[in-house]
């Protein structure tokens with residue numbers, strides 16, 4: 001079934017109130033989750049000195065047509081970013097994944113397919129997150145240092161896997177919703193410039209809808225932000241690991257270890273974690 005998260009179709013986008021609800025939820029959920037999951041990042045880590053720094057991230061790629069537009073835009077402004085790619089799209093467009101790395105950007109793990117972890121059995125979630133990592137390593141020769149579950153939806157399986165494999169979870173605090181048909185380059189610009197603050201992580205997309213406006217929006221917005229003193233960097237550590245030194249074992253080996261339990265994310269359990 002085609003979906004927006006595959007590269008060729010927008011056929012199964014939700015509509016009406018569901019889209020609106022998801023949009024609002026996507027703004028609020030990362031903050032709520034970060035209050036309970038201690039090693040979840042929605043902003044860059046604190047660092048001394050320069051504070052007008054933020055990270056641009058692009059989800060759901062690579063795509064054949066959209067990725068080159070983003071790479072060209074980033075190169076024009078001398079910026080590096082992080083692409084949270086889907087394993088199935090890396091397989092479909094391997095050259096694009098390698099072009100992202102060759103241009104000095106980093107790859108994050110957005111899982112093999114754009115699954116909803118809240119509706120997926122824990123073993124299958126583990127298989128998707130592991131296979132996403134493995135496909136990136138095999139195809140692009142780098143290990144993703146961060147993961148971002150599709151829709152940002154966390155479960156115990158995701159949190160525990162990320163801890164065991166030291167692939168921390170990065171969500172966002174700025175979410176212009178460039179994957180929605182009704183947003184425009186101008187509305188995206190207003191959200192980006194209105195919500196950007198020190199150490200923000202901006203979630204944008206690399207798909208068939210976003211490619212119609214996100215590169216244009218960045219082209220309009222970045223010169224002014226850079227003039228005002230803003231700089232943008234990939235997520236820290238995302239380029240430091242090399243796949244040849246720490247290859248990820250096949251998913252079956254990890255599932256067989258029986259180390260990950262699941263269920264929807266139990267907030268109270270994580271609250272205890274956070275307090276520990």
Ligand SMILES: [Zn+2]
Pocket residue numbers: 005059060110114150151
């Ligand atoms: Zn996504």
